[in-house]
Amino acid sequence: MKKYLFLLLLATSAAHADPFAKGNAETGKQLVVKYDCNSCHKGIVGGDGNSIYTRPNRIVTGADILIDRMEQCSGAIGKNLTTQEKLDLAAHLNQTYYHFK
DSSP states (O other): OHHHHHHHHHHHHHHTSOTTTTSOHHHHHHHHHHTTHHHHHHHHHOSOGGGGGTOTTOSOOSHHHHHHHHHHHHHHTTOOOOHHHHHHHHHHHIIIIIOOO
């Protein structure tokens, strides 16, 4: 019985885990500046480029979509993000805007 209770607890805590726990949000914040992400976002949404993350018709609606979208965006500006950069950016964006579990 204890074994099953432990497995249930483990599964429950995993369901609420940060999907980008291996990323560093502070480093991700610095990467947004380094790669000047908002310069492109401003062209799409106008004004504050950060509003792209919170607009009602946003493309990113889940943690799995976030990484895919970052790959598309980085390709559009001719950058190849490392796996760690993707995790860092995702950690920052998730912590600041999305709050995916």
